[in-house]
Amino acid sequence: MFARFLKAAPACPNCGLRLDAHQADDFPAYIVILALGHILVPLMIEVNAALAIPLLWQALIWPGLAILLALAMIQPVKGAVIAVQWSRRMAGFS
Ligand SMILES: [Zn+2]
Structure with a gap:
């Protein structure tokens, strides 16, 4: 599905479906930021409650x-966004 890390291939090599018609834009990044915030912030709170890690290490780890x-x-999130657009016939997939 991807020609490069985040660049969608022009077309599917199997069926020829045009993949460059998607309009994912920044939505995959918004999803990743939202998900990571909900993963990392509780993890940071729990780790700090359980362990006494020096601040310098935490400034590197988190x-x-x-x-x-x-x-x-x-990349998987962008693939999912493109797949949802294709399944709903959104953007250029009409
Ligand atoms: Zn295909």
Whole structure:
């Protein structure tokens, strides 16, 4: 589905469906930010309640974890947004 990390392929190699007609825009990033906030903030609270991790380590761990999880989530989420647009015949999939 993707020609590059976040660039949709022009067409499906199997059926020829045009994939560049999607209009996902920033919606995948909004979903990732919303999901990561709901994952990381409770995790930070629980970890700080249970452990006494020095602030310097926390300043490295939490942003690093946020970046890694965001990179892991953004491509599948964008694929899901494109799939929903295709299934609803939205954007250029009419
Ligand atoms: Zn296909």
